[in-house]
Amino acid sequence: xxxxxxxxxxxxxxxxxxxxxxxxxxxxxxxxxxxxxxxxxxxxxxxxxxxxxxxxxxxxxxxxxxxxxxxxxxxxxxxxxxxxxxxxxxxxxxxxxxxxxxxxxxxxxxxxxxxxxxxxxxxxxxxxxxxxxxxxxxxxxxxxxxxxxxxxxxxxxxxxxxxxxxxxxxxxxxxxxxxxxxxxxxxxxxxxxxxxxxxx
Amino acid sequence: xxxxxxxxxxxxxxxxxxxxxxxxxxxxxxxxxxxxxxxxxxxxxxxxxxxxxxxxxxxxxxxxxxxxxxxxxxxxxxxxxxxxxxxxxxxxxxxxxxxxxxxxxxxxxxxxxxxxxxxxxxxxxxxxxxxxxxxxxxxxxxxxxxxxxxxxxxxxxxxxxxxxxxxxxxxxxxxxxxxxxxxxxxxxxxxxxxxxxxxx
Amino acid sequence: xxxxxxxxxxxxxxxxxxxxxxxxxxxxxxxxxxxxxxxxxxxxxxxxxxxxxxxxxxxxxxxxxxxxxxxxxxxxxxxxxxxxxxxxxxxxxxxxxxxxxxxxxxxxxxxxxxxxxxxxxxxxxxxxxxxxxxxxxxxxxxxxxxxxxxxxxxxxxxxxxxxxxxxxxxxxxxxxxxxxxxxxxxxxxxxxxxxxxxxx
Amino acid sequence: xxxxxxxxxxxxxxxxxxxxxxxxxxxxxxxxxxxxxxxxxxxxxxxxxxxxxxxxxxxxxxxxxxxxxxxxxxxxxxxxxxxxxxxxxxxxxxxxxxxxxxxxxxxxxxxxxxxxxxxxxxxxxxxxxxxxxxxxxxxxxxxxxxxxxxxxxxxxxxxxxxxxxxxxxxxxxxxxxxxxxxxxxxxxxxxxxxxxxxxx
DNA sequence: TATGAATGAGACTTCATTCAT
DNA sequence: CATGAATGAAGTCTCATTCAT
Numbered sequence: 038x039x040x041x042x043x044x045x046x047x048x049x050x051x052x053x054x055x056x057x058x059x060x061x062x063x064x065x066x067x068x069x070x071x072x073x074x075x076x077x078x079x080x081x082x083x084x085x086x087x088x089x090x091x092x093x094x095x096x097x098x099x100x101x102x103x104x105x106x107x108x109x110x111x112x113x114x115x116x117x118x119x120x121x122x123x124x125x126x127x128x129x130x131x132x133x134x135x136x137x138x139x140x141x142x143x144x145x146x147x148x149x150x151x152x153x154x155x156x157x158x159x160x161x162x163x164x165x166x167x168x169x170x171x172x173x174x175x176x177x178x179x180x181x182x183x184x185x186x187x188x189x190x191x192x193x194x195x196x197x198x199x200x201x202x203x204x205x206x207x208x209x210x211x212x213x214x215x216x217x218x219x220x221x222x223x224x225x226x227x228x229x230x231x232x233x234x235x236x237x
Numbered sequence: 238x239x240x241x242x243x244x245x246x247x248x249x250x251x252x253x254x255x256x257x258x259x260x261x262x263x264x265x266x267x268x269x270x271x272x273x274x275x276x277x278x279x280x281x282x283x284x285x286x287x288x289x290x291x292x293x294x295x296x297x298x299x300x301x302x303x304x305x306x307x308x309x310x311x312x313x314x315x316x317x318x319x320x321x322x323x324x325x326x327x328x329x330x331x332x333x334x335x336x337x338x339x340x341x342x343x344x345x346x347x348x349x350x351x352x353x354x355x356x357x358x359x360x361x362x363x364x365x366x367x368x369x370x371x372x373x374x375x376x377x378x379x380x381x382x383x384x385x386x387x388x389x390x391x392x393x394x395x396x397x398x399x400x401x402x403x404x405x406x407x408x409x410x411x412x413x414x415x416x417x418x419x420x421x422x423x424x425x426x427x428x429x430x431x432x433x434x435x436x437x
Numbered sequence: 438x439x440x441x442x443x444x445x446x447x448x449x450x451x452x453x454x455x456x457x458x459x460x461x462x463x464x465x466x467x468x469x470x471x472x473x474x475x476x477x478x479x480x481x482x483x484x485x486x487x488x489x490x491x492x493x494x495x496x497x498x499x500x501x502x503x504x505x506x507x508x509x510x511x512x513x514x515x516x517x518x519x520x521x522x523x524x525x526x527x528x529x530x531x532x533x534x535x536x537x538x539x540x541x542x543x544x545x546x547x548x549x550x551x552x553x554x555x556x557x558x559x560x561x562x563x564x565x566x567x568x569x570x571x572x573x574x575x576x577x578x579x580x581x582x583x584x585x586x587x588x589x590x591x592x593x594x595x596x597x598x599x600x601x602x603x604x605x606x607x608x609x610x611x612x613x614x615x616x617x618x619x620x621x622x623x624x625x626x627x628x629x630x631x632x633x634x635x636x637x
Numbered sequence: 638x639x640x641x642x643x644x645x646x647x648x649x650x651x652x653x654x655x656x657x658x659x660x661x662x663x664x665x666x667x668x669x670x671x672x673x674x675x676x677x678x679x680x681x682x683x684x685x686x687x688x689x690x691x692x693x694x695x696x697x698x699x700x701x702x703x704x705x706x707x708x709x710x711x712x713x714x715x716x717x718x719x720x721x722x723x724x725x726x727x728x729x730x731x732x733x734x735x736x737x738x739x740x741x742x743x744x745x746x747x748x749x750x751x752x753x754x755x756x757x758x759x760x761x762x763x764x765x766x767x768x769x770x771x772x773x774x775x776x777x778x779x780x781x782x783x784x785x786x787x788x789x790x791x792x793x794x795x796x797x798x799x800x801x802x803x804x805x806x807x808x809x810x811x812x813x814x815x816x817x818x819x820x821x822x823x824x825x826x827x828x829x830x831x832x833x834x835x836x837x
Numbered sequence: 838t839a840t841g842a843a844t845g846a847g848a849c850t851t852c853a854t855t856c857a858t
Numbered sequence: 859c860a861t862g863a864a865t866g867a868a869g870t871c872t873c874a875t876t877c878a879t
Contacts, residue, residue, distance in 0.1 A: 070270035207407025470670035607807025
């Protein structure tokens with residue numbers, strides 16, 4: 038009957054985090070539908086029933102993961118001016134296959150994209166994610182070079198942003214197929230194409 | 238009792254085709270795990286049990302679909318010289334969301350890619366598919382302009398092919414998210430970038 | 438793909454019957470919520486999954502049972518002129534505790550009545566049942582004595598029917614509590630009161 | 638460490654009361670199986686765990702509720718001479734659907750009666766309740782008119798009491814189905830039948 | 838005394854797969 | 859060859875009950 042204290046809220050948030058971490062790992066490993074709640078519970082080191090104290094149902098977990106990725110992305114964009122897009126793409130390539138926080142895990146992106154095809158809520162969340170990335174790219178392309186941008190005219194920036202996004206996501210997809218792709222070649226290819234896209 | 242005649246083999250092949258068509262449609266609509274055998278059977282206009290006369294199990298159907306896409310692709314490559322890659326990309330954009338045969342359906346590509354992450358057999362089949370596309374692109378880029386190619390030196394062709402493939406697949410992924418994307422902008426963007434990639 | 442034949446329909450109907458019989462028994466024994474699908478399946482001698490080929494879910498079974506009772510009642514009313522209501526009440530008393538078809542089982546009536554308090558669909562079906570009984574009673578009370586009725590004026594028949602129905606159901610309820618109630622006393626009591634109710 | 642003082646006992650009794658009130662409300666609303674401990678706890682404004690300090694388990698709560706109803710009934714009988722049974726029946730009709738204390742709530746009676754069919758302890762408690770009502774009725778019917786009774790001979794009183802009880806409970810059952818029943822008609826019907834039952 | 842997080846059993850339900858017909 | 863009834867395993871979810879705090 039007492040109001041929830043900060044301490045219990047903290048604990049709850051921590052538990053939610055544990056569950057999401059476990060879920061993300063399981064989803065990457067087995068996919069949204071291949072991963073069972075029992076699976077996630079075991080990975081999180083708790084009983085299956087307990088998960089339902091923190092999430093209404095399985096699809097709420099999926100949504101929470103998409104949302105969390107969106108938060109991470111936003112923070113990433115806020116912190117990061119991305120001066121060297123090509124270099125960063127190469128750097129991150131193959132890294133996301135482990136479940137680290139930097140950039141979205143490639144397999145997870147696939148899973149989410151596939152699910153968005155069917156679940157409108159996931160689609161909406163993904164659209165949101167998408168729009169955020171696009172806006173950041175356009176901003177970066179149009180901003181003046183003085184402030185770290187590339188001074189592209191507003192008329193062409195959207196289409197260049199689209200290209201970059203396709204390239205970026207195509208690369209993510211490729212990560213899942215050729216995680217061992219020769220970095221040298223990748224670097225060379227990107228260093229060739231990215232400047233062509235972002236220079237006026 | 239009788240040896241399998243050509244006629245019965247034909248019939249068998251036709252049945253397999255019916256099943257694969259139905260399965261493909263169901264997989265696109267509900268995903269590999271969301272589509273049930275009962276679903277597929279109903280779509281194919283046959284009983285669930287009959288499917289097991291033609292396929293060992295559900296994942297055999299998935300494999301067969303990847304294989305069939307590979308066949309279709311090969312035939313496509315054999316017939317098609319692809320003189321205008323950018324134009325074709327725009328033309329096909331958004332089309333694959335309906336279950337036509339030209340190019341792989343975007344949602345299906347997602348589904349298969351995600352599944353390849355877990356099932357090594359699917360991964361192998363997809364690698365095969367992948368390599369085929371890559372080889373065709375490299376061939377097309379290196380072949381002389383006289384025979385419809387672009388005469389790129391062998392040293393840079395692979396990396397350009399990689400770029401094209403990423404772009405192409407990134408575009409496929411985008412199809413699932415923005416099927417209504419402005420064709421004008423897309424055409425403009427591709428007409429700008431593709432020549433830069435394929436011209437020496 | 439062939440149309441369902443009479444034979445398969447027959448079988449289906451027989452299976453539905455088996456399931457309903459088993460369900461009725463289980464519901465009487467453990468209540469709607471105490472009886473599990475596994476319970477019913479075991480009683481019916483089949484697997485739990487099979488039940489879902491014949492009924493969409495558990496509450497569909499409940500509804501089907503209410504409906505079936507209604508059918509039985511209708512048939513009973515059609516066949517039966519009920520000349521000796523009091524006698525029949527005594528005769529049936531205590532019989533319904535076994536799951537026979539004659540009159541509704543007392544425990545089942547309780548269960549259904551309780552469920553109707555919460556589930557509007559059950560309530561609707563029960564209302565239907567209720568109205569059928571009431572109409573039959575009114576008809577019987579108003580019909581001329583020549584045709585087996587009691588020639589009550591239409592003005593008082595409804596309230597007498599209400600009394601009879603209350604008495605009848607109160608007696609059902611009592612059956613569950615005192616199945617061994619002295620029949621002599623019961624007969625004596627009913628023979629005293631019922632004529633007072635139905636005679637003008 | 639300290640012996641239970643009167644004060645702590647009082648508090649305990651008050652807590653039990655709170656729990657029973659909440660439980661009764663929940664049971665009426667959702668049934669014994671549909672009402673969860675969490676439900677009851679929330680309604681009672683306490684934690685789920687605390688309930689187990691006052692009741693061994695859920696069915697102990699059910700038993701306690703039946704017992705409490707019995708207490709209330711006893712008190713009611715002691716205070717109340719019930720001069721006008723029919724009038725009171727009409728008065729109370731439909732009232733019990735709200736969770737007041739006067740007479741047993743109709744839905745609760747159903748729930749308890751149904752449960753008594755399965756749980757022998759509930760059956761025993763209900764029998765006790767039943768016998769108390771019956772005895773009071775018999776007493777009232779046999780007592781001289783001078784002391785508010787009806788002076789029925791002891792030979793017929795039990796069967797008349799039985800009739801009254803059936804009528805009374807049948808009416809309760811009806812309350813759950815037709816809470817809006819026309820009071821005029823009900824009054825008219827009862828005024829007709831009740832005197833016939835209780836007059837010699 | 839009181840909380841509410843945690844568990845474990847068990848409920849309903851779905852579905853790939855088999856097999857008698 | 860073809861059907862679809864049947865099974866059994868597995869999945870999602872709920873809830874009575876316990877227990878550390």
